[in-house]
Amino acid sequence: MTDVVQETIDSVTIAFDIPDEIVEDFKYAPGQFVTVKIPSEQTGHVARCYSLSSSPYVDDFRLEIGVKRTRDGYASNWLCDNVTVGMEMTVLAPSGQFTAKNLDVDxxxxxxxxxxxxxxxxxxxxxxxxxxxxxxxxxxxxxxxxxxxxxxxxxxxxxxxxxxxxxxxxxxxxxxxxxxxxxxxxxxxxxxxxxxxxxxxxxxxxxxxxxxxxxxxxxxxxVFQSLSGDPFDTATLRRLSDDEGIATATVYLNGDCITVEWPRNTPLLDVLLSQGHNAPYSCREGACSACVCRLVDGDVDMVQNNILVEEDVQDGERLACQALPLTDAVTVSFDAL
Ligand SMILES: Cc1cc2nc3c(=O)[nH]c(=O)nc-3n(C[C@H](O)[C@H](O)[C@H](O)COP(=O)(O)OP(=O)(O)OC[C@H]3O[C@@H](n4cnc5c(N)ncnc54)[C@H](O)[C@@H]3O)c2cc1C
Missing domain, CATH: 3.40.50.80 (Nucleotide-binding domain of ferredoxin-NADP reductase (FNR) module)
Known part of the structure; x- marks a missing residue:
């Protein structure tokens, strides 16, 4: 943490200094958020998302979040009460779709x-x-x-x-x-x-x-809401159905085209992460849209979807963290949505 400023009586601005070796991973688009790991004596930690109030066009490598106390909330009050300059925190790379495709419009x-x-x-x-x-x-x-x-x-x-x-x-x-x-x-x-x-x-x-x-x-x-899952736990392959079959996924990701075997009971995001592919994600519970990808071919089912509206789904958007294959072969793209 490089700076902590009392913004109002019940909010703080926290500025992060990103270590040189991961600066590239923390490049962000205006409107995106980071997911912060907050210590807890009760559960080890909790994960909460906070939008970046800084701008990549103005604030150089300084990433800032603004945290407002939630009444009876845990993480927001912990951050407001405990964060100090010099403290190290674990934060997931920026993600989210609340961004502008073109900054040149009204x-x-x-x-x-x-x-x-x-x-x-x-x-x-x-x-x-x-x-x-x-x-x-x-x-x-x-x-x-x-x-x-x-x-x-x-x-x-x-x-x-x-x-x-x-x-x-x-x-x-x-x-x-x-x-x-x-x-x-x-x-x-x-x-x-x-x-x-x-x-x-x-x-x-x-x-x-x-x-x-x-x-x-x-x-x-x-939508601002608290995560209930643990996005910091990437080691666990979740089983979201009883289907033991295998499908094939062709995935356009970060400019590459990857083909993976896709166990039909496991969400696509988990399959990609478990094989070391750097797919975007945050909540892993169908709530934040950080892992959204576009269906190119075949079909998938989403076990939960609390964020995409009907029009998004009709446009082919799917949440990789909730996607199970409906067809033997599926092609999706995370690039250029
Ligand atoms: C994309 C996105 C962007 C967001 N951006 C912002 C932002 O810019 N600014 C902002 O202020 N908020 C933002 N939020 C909201 C933020 O993520 C939190 O939801 C908010 O701060 C409230 O969290 P809280 O833990 O204080 O409250 P709550 O989630 O209401 O806290 C209560 C929860 O904490 C659990 N709990 C209680 N005590 C403990 C304990 N000791 N250990 C572990 N768990 C405990 C309880 O079981 C309960 O589930 C954003 C959310 C999203 C999804």
Whole structure:
């Protein structure tokens, strides 16, 4: 840890210094998250995901996360209370699909509370590396709970032509209204829409986006939830069905084409990891979409899917951590989704 800053009364920013030999593995796209191993006397450790608030276009090799205390939560409070400069922590490489394919387009962001973390990374990146207009709707309980207020004011002063921001405080205006969201979206229909915050807030934004005619493919949602599985345990091959047969998987991964035997009871991700292939993953429980790949040929079943919506599945997206083969031969690609 290179720096720990008290962001608000109930949140901290933690900056990581990445050892030289793994810097390449920690390159990230704005909007991605890391998975942090947090010690626990009860269970050994727990794993939690935290979005990177830093931008690869602005903050060089400094990776920052913003952690907000969850009431009665374990990991967030542990991080807020215990992390100090100089401490070493185990962190999985960045992953996640809450990213922009093109930073050069107009973008509308909707953030609620700590949902600002991936949004801040995207906003900074779009303004520095892109050329479109950026609008941010940022909802908070009250002025004391606003994370990154100073940084956002600085950004607004630096990019007055391309950046506008609505600061919505519940203490003054109640919970965000559909009308407030629609006002922004009706002016920005052709834009990419990114949202991160409490579920009812994101439902409101998504409904408004649909009503304003924003294309579904342009609406991106990041869900904050705690992992229950242990992504740090890669040694265990999970059995997700009783089928003892073997299929064949052809996998496009990191520019290579790999063919592996695929035991029909084992998720594709486990097969790849157990053979030393560097497939992306985080939660390993169908919740985070870090392991998403695209079906090219054949078919797979997903044992659990708590993140991909119907349109994603129709587009061929599948979660490798939950994928079991339905056909004898399956081809998937992790590259260029
Ligand atoms: C993609 C993604 C990005 C995210 N980004 C952010 C972010 O930028 N900022 C942010 O603040 N949050 C973020 N989150 C949410 C974050 O991962 C956590 O869900 C959040 O911090 C709450 O975790 P918690 O452990 O404090 O709370 P909880 O998960 O509610 O804690 C309670 C859980 O901990 C267990 N527990 C209690 N005591 C112990 C103990 N002693 N040992 C072991 N287990 C115990 C309980 O059994 C219970 O399951 C993100 C989540 C995701 C999926």
């Amino acid at each position: 973008m509308a962001f909707f953030a609620g509370g700590s949902g600002i973390t991936p949004v801040l990374s995207l906003v900074k990146s779009a303004l520095i590396a892109g050329g479109g207009e950026v609008v941010l709707f940022y909802a908070n309980r009250d002025i004391e709970s606003v994370m990154y207020g100073g940084q956002l004011e600085q950004i607004a002063a630096e990019f007055p032509e391309r950046f506008s921001m609505v600061n919505w405080l519940e203490s003054e205006r109640g919970i965000p209204t559909a009308q407030a969201v629609t006002e922004i979206l009706s002016d920005h229909k052709g834009t990419e829409v990114f949202m991160c915050g409490p579920a009812p807030f994101m439902d409101l934004v998504e409904r408004a986006a649909v009503e304003c005619g924003v294309n579904h493919a342009n609406v991106h949602r990041e």
